[in-house]
Amino acid sequence: MSESVAELTNVQVQFSGGRVRAVDTVSLQVGRGEVVALVGESGCGKTTLIRSIIGLEPLAHGSISVLGQPVRGRRGLRALRRRVQMIFQDPSGALNPRHSIYEAVAEGLRIHKVKGHEPTLVAEALSSAGLRPPQRYLRRFPHELSGGQRQRVLIAAAMALQPALLLADEPVASLDASIRGEILALMRSFVDSQGVSIIAVTHDLGLAWNIADRVAVMYLGRIVEVGPTEEVLRAPKHPYTRALLSVVPEVEGMEQQILTGETPDPSRVPSGCRFHPRCPLVASGEADRLGFGDRCRGVDLELEPEVGDHRVACHAVTVSATT
Amino acid sequence: MSVLELRDLNVTYHTEGGDVPAVRGVNLTLERGDTVGLAGESGCGKSTIAATVLKLLPKGTTVTGEVLLDGEDVYAMKPGRLRAVRWTSAAIVFQGALHSLNPVRRVGQQIAEAIRLHAARGATSEQAEKRVGELLERVGLPAKRGQSYPHQLSGGQRQRVLIALALACEPKLLIADEPTTALDVMVQAQVLALLEELQRDHGLSLLFITHDLSVLTHTCEKLAVMYAGRIVEQGPGKAVFANPEHPYTRALAASFPSIGDPSSRMNPKGLAGDPPDPSALPSGCPFHVRCDVATPECTTLDVALRDASPGRRAACVHVGATRV
Numbered sequence: 001m002s003e004s005v006a007e008l009t010n011v012q013v014q015f016s017g018g019r020v021r022a023v024d025t026v027s028l029q030v031g032r033g034e035v036v037a038l039v040g041e042s043g044c045g046k047t048t049l050i051r052s053i054i055g056l057e058p059l060a061h062g063s064i065s066v067l068g069q070p071v072r073g074r075r076g077l078r079a080l081r082r083r084v085q086m087i088f089q090d091p092s093g094a095l096n097p098r099h100s101i102y103e104a105v106a107e108g109l110r111i112h113k114v115k116g117h118e119p120t121l122v123a124e125a126l127s128s129a130g131l132r133p134p135q136r137y138l139r140r141f142p143h144e145l146s147g148g149q150r151q152r153v154l155i156a157a158a159m160a161l162q163p164a165l166l167l168a169d170e171p172v173a174s175l176d177a178s179i180r181g182e183i184l185a186l187m188r189s190f191v192d193s194q195g196v197s198i199i200a201v202t203h204d205l206g207l208a209w210n211i212a213d214r215v216a217v218m219y220l221g222r223i224v225e226v227g228p229t230e231e232v233l234r235a236p237k238h239p240y241t242r243a244l245l246s247v248v249p250e251v252e253g254m255e256q257q258i259l260t261g262e263t264p265d266p267s268r269v270p271s272g273c274r275f276h277p278r279c280p281l282v283a284s285g286e287a288d289r290l291g292f293g294d295r296c297r298g299v300d301l302e303l304e305p306e307v308g309d310h311r312v313a314c315h316a317v318t319v320s321a322t323t
Numbered sequence: 324m325s326v327l328e329l330r331d332l333n334v335t336y337h338t339e340g341g342d343v344p345a346v347r348g349v350n351l352t353l354e355r356g357d358t359v360g361l362a363g364e365s366g367c368g369k370s371t372i373a374a375t376v377l378k379l380l381p382k383g384t385t386v387t388g389e390v391l392l393d394g395e396d397v398y399a400m401k402p403g404r405l406r407a408v409r410w411t412s413a414a415i416v417f418q419g420a421l422h423s424l425n426p427v428r429r430v431g432q433q434i435a436e437a438i439r440l441h442a443a444r445g446a447t448s449e450q451a452e453k454r455v456g457e458l459l460e461r462v463g464l465p466a467k468r469g470q471s472y473p474h475q476l477s478g479g480q481r482q483r484v485l486i487a488l489a490l491a492c493e494p495k496l497l498i499a500d501e502p503t504t505a506l507d508v509m510v511q512a513q514v515l516a517l518l519e520e521l522q523r524d525h526g527l528s529l530l531f532i533t534h535d536l537s538v539l540t541h542t543c544e545k546l547a548v549m550y551a552g553r554i555v556e557q558g559p560g561k562a563v564f565a566n567p568e569h570p571y572t573r574a575l576a577a578s579f580p581s582i583g584d585p586s587s588r589m590n591p592k593g594l595a596g597d598p599p600d601p602s603a604l605p606s607g608c609p610f611h612v613r614c615d616v617a618t619p620e621c622t623t624l625d626v627a628l629r630d631a632s633p634g635r636r637a638a639c640v641h642v643g644a645t646r647v
Contacts, residue, residue: 041507042478146597147365176364176534181578181593188589203508206580210591233582247512249537250581258512262477 005165005197006030006053010062013048018060020267022048024221025062025302030165033195035188037208037229039244040218041263046201049218050167053199054084067164082112085158089170091150095142101126102138105157112161121160129156130186148179152186159190166190168200172207184210205248209233214309217241220264220274223303227310237312239279272297273315281316292319324394326496326528327353327376327413331388334371334380343602345371347552348388348627353496358522358529360539360560362575363549364598369532373500376530377409393495410441414489416482418501423485424473430484431455431469437491458487462517479510486517497521498530503538515542536572537579540564548572551599551609554628558635568637570614608639616641 006029013023023045030036038046051057053064055077064071066080088094095104105122108114114121126134129152142150151171158166171187172180188211190196200207208215208229215233216226217240225238236242243257259278264270276282276296287293295315303313304321334346346368353359361369374380376390378397390397392412400408417423425433435451446454456466462483473481482502489497499518503511519542522529531543539546539560546560548569556569567573574594580587596613599605605612611621624640631642 041509148597176598177536177578178364178575178594179597181580181591182595183593184591185593188591205508205582209582209588210580211589230588244508245582247508248582249535249541250579251583256512256516258516259509260513262479263507263510 003032004029005032005034005067006199007065008049008053008062009064011049011052011059011064012061013045013052013057014060016267021060021221021269022057022266023052024269026218026221026223027062027303028216028223028226030197030199032164032197033191034214035191035198035200035212036214036216037212038199038201038216038218039203039205039208041203043220043263043266044218045221045266046218047169050086050169050199050201053165053167054081054086082161083164084167085161085163085165086167086169087151087154087158087171089173091147091154091174092142094154095150097142099141100138101131101140101142101145101153104142104153105160108157108161114161125156125160126153128190129153129159130182131156146179147175148183151175151183155183155186155190159194159196162194163196166196166198168198170202170204171200173202173204181210187211205233205245206250217244220269221266222274222313224275224314225310225312226303227312231310237310237317238275238314239281239316240275243280272299273301273313287316290316290319292316295319325352325391326355326357326393327351327530328391328394329372329376329388330391332372332375332390333385333387334368334375335385336381337383337385338602341602344604345552345601346375349549349552349554350628351547351554353528353530355495355528356522356526357545358531358543360543360546361530361532361549362534362536362539362546364534364575366598366601367549368552368601369549370500373415373498373530373532376496376498377413377415378405379415407441410437410489410492410494412494413496413498414492414494415498415500416485416489416502418504424481426473429470429472430476431459431471434458434469434484434488434491437488441492454491455487458490459484461490461521462487463513477510478506479513482506482510482514483517486514486521490521493525494527496528496530498532500532501534502531504533504535511538518542536564536575548575551604552601553609553638555610555638556631556636557628558631562635568631568635568642569639570616570641571610572637574613574615 008028011023011026014021040046048057055071102122105125106118109121123134126137131137131152172183212229215229216223219240225241243259245251246254246257257280261278270277273296281287282296287296292315301313303311329349329351332346332349336343336345363369434455438446438451438454455469459466459468464483503514521527543560546563547554548556550571556572564576567576577592599609607622608625611617626638626640628636628638629643631637
């Protein structure tokens with residue numbers, strides 16, 4: 001995993017002429033064959049961040065490189081598009097209803113001029129995505145398939161191009177729980193067999209536990225906690241991560257911490273730590289008792305400098321580490 | 324008397340592609356103050372049951388059996404009586420909060436309209452307006468939100484408005500059809516907490532329909548799991564999830580990863596195959612094609628719900644008396 005497939009450095013994406021900072025200074029590295037889950041609520045910037053990796057969102061600051069090549073300019077993008085593929089939440093919307101399954105997979109092969117016998121490549125792609133025998137699916141149309149099968153078609157189409165990086169935006173959110181596990185297992189199998197790296201955007205912490213090597217938790221455009229999945233989900237340090245975990249129905253033995261208020265608005269980022277208006281430590285007065293409440297309200301902070309794999313952006317953690 | 328009782332309910336849609344039996348012989352009872360969860364995959368018939376209770380099915384759909392609301396058969400009611408029962412006896416909260424609200428009217432007006440049309444003793448517009456404010460506050464929104472149009476509200480706020488709307492005429496029964504599916508985790512937790520509070524403080528009976536078994540075990544005392552139009556397992560919520568009797572429930576429960584559990588780490592579990600097509604069900608037990616413990620008899624024998632253990636029922640040859 002020493003070799004990095006994607007490298008994001010101080011990435012900022014702005015909307016409305018800079019009034020909205022959807023992604024606000026994010027750095028992230030993804031190694032070869034690594035699965036990173038990017039979790040957070042709607043509006044936290046997680047989708048914007050992965051869109052910026054394929055050049056769909058211009059960067060206001062910072063840089064992104066994939067396989068050592070900067071994601072910049074038309075030539076840079078064209079070279080990358082085959083190596084970086086994306087799958088979306090709603091497989092019905094991502095497939096052309098009037099194209100057969102064969103066409104859906106073959107189109108990418110043609111655009112990227114992939115060498116080989118096209119029908120064989122398509123059949124192999126479908127088969128490796130669990131659509132077997134492939135002949136049964138080639139002439140069918142998206143509406144004839146179930147939601148799970150449609151997501152398999154999209155994964156087949158993406159993986160047929162042998163990407164180095166797969167960006168998955170809520171890949172199982174629209175699927176039945178029973179189908180969800182099968183699709184996640186399929187994604188993980190491509191990591192093990194082809195060494196593809198995956199960045200999966202999700203609000204589902206169970207997905208992270210199921211397939212991700214590392215978890216990055218985003219809040220209002222920033223990563224507030226990042227680390228190996230087992231550490232972040234078993235011993236979360238940031239109060240926001242703890243709250244997110246506590247409301248997952250499958251997590252037993254954790255007292256529910258339901259944050260009040262709506263998902264925050266990136267056009268009005270609070271001063272100080274951007275999480276402080278919803279932070280249980282601040283609301284309960286514990287932050288003040290321990291003497292760092294003023295910093296929570298007044299001092300903005302980023303992820304603590306590299307001290308290990310598990311990093312967090314929280315005054316409470318910084319204070320307890322230095323005393 | 325039970326708030327809701329379904330007796331041998333069968334619902335068949337008639338489509339161009341032929342007859343689709345969506346619900347096949349469902350018996351279900353909700354007592355006052357009960358919270359019952361109905362779980363299952365897409366197409367298992369759970370939402371059809373929601374629509375059946377208030378007679379909201381498409382024209383021409385065949386319904387047999389009985390739907391008793393407070394002991395009164397919904398399908399024997401005259402139209403006027405049916406209109407009176409809707410909203411005042413039972414109300415439904417649907418999934419797509421954006422589609423259930425009129426986009427060009429203020430949400431307060433929409434709630435007031437329901438009160439004026441359905442409230443038992445009628446209401447003046449001042450009374451209705453005051454009531455709208457109370458309802459919005461009860462679901463955790465400021466009363467002035469009534470002035471907003473649906474697009475000005477967030478997804479969670481719209482879902483709260485729909486719950487306020489459903490409560491407008493103090494129904495005894497609230498049917499919630501995937502009320503949290505489109506919502507973020509934190510907002511989902513907020514809405515679930517609200518439903519629990521309403522149920523506890525107002526003695527509301529709740530029929531909670533979703534594909535998310537883990538949400539149901541959290542919220543519901545009783546649980547019914549549906550497969551191919553039938554209830555295949557029934558029992559106390561936590562027990563059904565923790566210790567399923569039916570192989571289908573077992574697979575469904577296993578597909579929810581428990582975070583921190585080493586056995587599901589890097590090991591997502593699901594259920595192979597797709598939910599059955601209701602218009603072409605497999606022979607015998609409809610689950611046998613996806614079942615990992617199916618025996619030859621399962622291809623021909625379709626067993627009814629039977630006692631599995633105290634307080635538990637399941638529809639599988641492997642449970643109950645014949646269990647080895």
